[in-house]
Amino acid sequence: MSGTTGDLGDGAETGELLSTEELAAVAGVMSDAGTTPAAPLTARLIAGGKSNLTFRLTDGASSWVMRTPPRAGRTPSAHDVVREYRVVDALGPTAVPVAPAVASYAEEDLIGGAFAICDFVEGRTVQTxxxxxxxxxxxxxxxxxxxxxxxxxxxxxxxxxxxxxxxxxxxxxxxxxxxxxxxxxxxxxxxxxxxxxxxxxxxxxxxxxxxxxxxxxxxxxxxxxxxxxxxxxxxxxxxxxxxxxxxxxxxxxxxxxxxxxxxxxxxxxxxxxxxxxxxxxxxxxxxxxxxxxxxxxxxxxxxxxxxxxxxxxxxxxxxxxxxxxxxxxxxxxxxxxxxxxxxxxxxxxxxxxxxx
Structure with a gap:
């Protein structure tokens, strides 16, 4: 539920890209939750292909990270990004470092799946x-x-x-x-x-x-x-x-x-x-x-x-x-x-x- 300067995407299929209309809908959910982007959002896929898709969103001034399930091939009980968001949101006031929670949306009508958004956190991953x-x-x-x-x-x-x-x-x-x-x-x-x-x-x-x-x-x-x-x-x-x-x-x-x-x-x-x-x-x-x-x-x-x-x-x-x-x-x-x-x-x- 956060971003990193070192993330590398697995490559985006056409169906994993977000349209202008979908990004506008995402911005609306953010605004309803109290965070209004200063300009239309753009999105870049920074991780995807094997699990949930992770996008970096930006309005040109601020950045966020959005997690959403793959649009095809998912099972009903997997890829529950809203449940993931729930624990991150709950841990926000604690001593556990997590990305600040922004908004979540449980339905699939806006972008073809549920999604959850947190602030982008600068950091590095050490995977290899x-x-x-x-x-x-x-x-x-x-x-x-x-x-x-x-x-x-x-x-x-x-x-x-x-x-x-x-x-x-x-x-x-x-x-x-x-x-x-x-x-x-x-x-x-x-x-x-x-x-x-x-x-x-x-x-x-x-x-x-x-x-x-x-x-x-x-x-x-x-x-x-x-x-x-x-x-x-x-x-x-x-x-x-x-x-x-x-x-x-x-x-x-x-x-x-x-x-x-x-x-x-x-x-x-x-x-x-x-x-x-x-x-x-x-x-x-x-x-x-x-x-x-x-x-x-x-x-x-x-x-x-x-x-x-x-x-x-x-x-x-x-x-x-x-x-x-x-x-x-x-x-x-x-x-x-x-x-x-x-x-x-x-x-x-x-x-x-x-x-x-």
Whole structure:
């Protein structure tokens, strides 16, 4: 829900462009919400093609970022930009850095889909190993400290006080996650080897026998790592988080699971899912245990039953990778990461078993 000076679009199809009439309608929604553009809006697609489309809007003086679903190929429950906007709007007055919320529109009559708009936030993304190479060791250390402090601040937010009491079920988070991903595995896991399927069955069974107890409840980002933030750097070593972005998977749940998912993304197999060396798997970053300790030192919730949470997170990521592979085999995807994602499934399952 924010912009970055480093965003690169995947390329726009004709159907992803906004007409003058559609931009005028968007401006009307902004005006109704109290932000009136000084001139007719123009739009540039800065990210799109695989998830929600992200446009940078400008009136020549100010800039905003608009998120809207793809106009074709979306499923009813996915791409909920208005729900994403809701959590960003709620977090605006808190210590969690987010892009200031401007307006949202839930209907599809104006531009063919719902949309949500926030202020443009200047910052940089660090998604790839090459982008991480631009940071000094001192800046990497500072960035990780800022990242874990920000996650601790998110988990300290009283979700009821900020109006998110009904944003998700507060209890039984691990059980719901295990049920969801075992069901998904039944759909996408059938073509894997017997050893991989056996590992999946053993991990799911052991998780079912000893699910972690939920000791805390809070806002869960669901996809938290360095490349889902915008950071700011200066002449010195200090790095700050300008905004946390990509709230599509956010809900109310167990904060420990959020930390576990962040740590699980550090597994080298994540590169196979992405399709290229990414910043978050770099050996320049701390290992999972050090990340977890940094989070707790920053005032995060106690990481009880953390190995069980890590095992569940590995299972979840393995099933996600299997799903990508499933779509690739069906001919429904193309591009980097789709042809190698299946290779990540076995190692992730084995890593999950080792955590138990």
């Amino acid at each position: 190993a090459d982008q991480l190479a631009d940071l000094s060791d001192a800046q990497v250390t500072s960035a990780i400290d800022a990242l874990t402090r920000t996650l601790a601040a998110l988990h300290a937010v009283d979700h009821v006080a900020v109006g998110l009491e009904r944003f998700g079920r507060p209890d039984g988070y691990a059980a719901r996650q295990l049920k969801r991903w075992t069901g998904q595995w039944e759909i996408v896991g059938e073509h894997f080897s017997g050893d991989v399927r056996s590992a999946a069955d053993r991990l799911a069974a052991r998780l079912g026998e000893g699910l972690p107890t939920q000791h805390a409840t809070g806002i869960v980002h669901g996809d938290y790592r360095l490349d889902n933030t915008l950071i700011r750097t200066g002449a010195g070593p200090e790095v700050t988080v300008a905004a946390v972005v990509d709230w599509e998977l956010s809900t109310i749940g167990d904060p420990v699971a959020d930390v576990a998912m962040m740590c699980t993304y550090r597994d080298p197999s994540f590169d196979l899912i992405i399709g290229s060396p990414c910043a978050w798997t770099s050996p320049r970053l701390p290992d999972a245990e050090t990340l977890a300790a940094s989070y707790e030192s920053a005032g995060g919730v106690p990481l009880r039953d953390f190995d069980a949470h890590l095992a569940l997170a590995h299972y979840k990521l393995a099933v996600i990778a299997a799903g990508i592979d499933h779509r690739y085999r069906a001919g429904a995807t193309h591009g980097a990461g789709f042809d190698t994602a299946g290779d990540a499934v076995g190692p992730l399952l084995e890593a999950g078993l080792r955590r138990l």
